[in-house]
Amino acid sequence: MSTTPTAALEMIIGLDPLNIRIEAVARAELYRLHCWQQFNSRRELTGHARLWSRMVEENPLWMAPSDCMVPVIFTDHAFRVIFPTRDDWQEGLLIQLGADIVLFTDGSLCNGLAGAGVYSSGLGVELSFCLGRNISVFQAELFAISAAVSHCLEIGVRDRKIVFCVDSQSALLSLRLNKFQSKLVFECFGLLNRLARDNDVMLVWVPGHSDISGNEKVDELARLGSKELGTASADPHWFMMPADEVELVQKYMESSKTKEVDILYAIFKAYPDIQARFPMFAGKEFGHC
Template sequence: MSLERWCTTRRLTRDKLLEAPSDKIPPTYVFKKNVTVEIPSRGVLNRDSDALVSQGLVWFTTDGSKTLEGTGAGVRGVRPRVELSFPLGKHASGFQAEMFAILACVSENLKRGYSNQHIQICTDSQAALHALKSPRITSQVVLECTNSLAELGQRNKVRLVWVPGHCGVTGNKEADALARKGSTDIFTGPEPAVGLP
C-alpha cells in the first residue's frame, strides 16, 4: 500500500484533548510579591510545629490530591472554620491541584474582605511555594495565584508556610481528606479544569 493511498483512505480522527487549552504560558516576570514564603527546616517544625504555624490570626491549610480516579483540591480553615473541596477532573497534575488549593484559599480570603489581618496559609507542597516565590512564571494557574496573593497582600500581612504532610499540624489532615474527596467527586464542566500540564 502506498503512502498516498494510506493517507487518502484512512480516516483520521481528532482527539479533542489535543485541542484543549494548556496551562503553559510564555515566561512572565513578577518581582514584587506582597507575601512572605517560608520553608522552615524539619528540625524547627519538629520542635513545635503548631506554635510556628499558628502565628496567623486567620489560619488555613491547603492540599492537593491526584489519584487514579481524578484530581482534587482541599482547603481547611482553622480560623475561621471553613471546609472546601474541589474536583479538578482527570487531567490536572498534582502540582496544579496544590496550586489550585492555594488559589481557592486566597479567593476565599478575598471574598471575606479581610483588611489589616495576619493571614497564614499552610501547604505541604514545597514545589508550589518555590513557584510562588520565583519571579519567573510559566504556568497560568501560578500566575493567577500570584496575582490573587498580591491583591490579598495589599491590605493584609500574608504568610505562606510549608509544613510536611501528615505531621500533625492542625488542619493538615482535614485539608488532605478534602483534597481526596475532590479527587473522587465527579468534575462537571469541560476538561481540563486548569489547562493541560
C-alpha cells in the same frame, strides 16, 4: 566505519534518527508559537507550518487550551514563602509566627480523579473540591491555594497576619519565582499579591503525614474531593501543562521510530541482497557514515 549503515549505528547506540529528532524539535517550537499566538493556526497553513495541521490531525490535544504563556518578569512579591524544618513544626511554629488566620491547603489524586481541600479552624472553613480527571497533583495544589486566597478576598479579610500552610514544595517554589511561564501559577501569584495589599501574607511549607492536625484534616478533605465526595465541584478551565506537551512529542518519537524500524526490517527481509542489487536505494534508506 564507512561501510556501517547509519540506521544500525543509531539502533546500537540508542540515538534517535536525525529526521525524527528534527521534526520533534519542530513540533515543540510550533506548539510554543501557537501558545504565544505568534501565528494563526486556524488559517490555511503553507510551507513548514503545514506540520501543525498534521499534528492536530494526529492528536487533537494539541489544540487544547495551554498553560503556557509568554514569559513575564515580576519581582514585586508582596507575600513571603518560607520553608521551615520538621523540628520547627514540633517546636510550635504557628505560635511563634503569631498568625491571626491559618489556612491549610492540599491537593490529591486518586484513581485518576483529582481533588482539593481548604481548611481553617479559625474561619470555620472546610472546603472539598472535586476537580475531575486529567488533572495533575501540582495543578490540584495550586487550585487549593487559589481557592483559599479567593475565600479570604471574598469575606474581606483586612489588616491580619495570614499564614497558608502548604505541603507541596513544588507549588511553593513556583510561586517564589520571578519569571512566570505558567498561566496557572501566575493567576495564583496575582491573587496572593491582591490579598497581601491589605494583609501580612505568608506561605509556609508543612511536612506531610507528620500528625499536624490541620494538615491531616485538609488531606482528608482533598481525598474526599478525589473520590467525588467533595462539597463542591469546580471547572477550573484546566490547561495542558508543559509535561503534557513533552509527553505528546515523546509519543510521536516513539511511534515514528517503531514505524521506521518496521519499514527498514520489511525492506531488508524482502531484499536481503539489497546493497548489491540497489546500492543507491540502500544508501538512501539505511544511510552510511
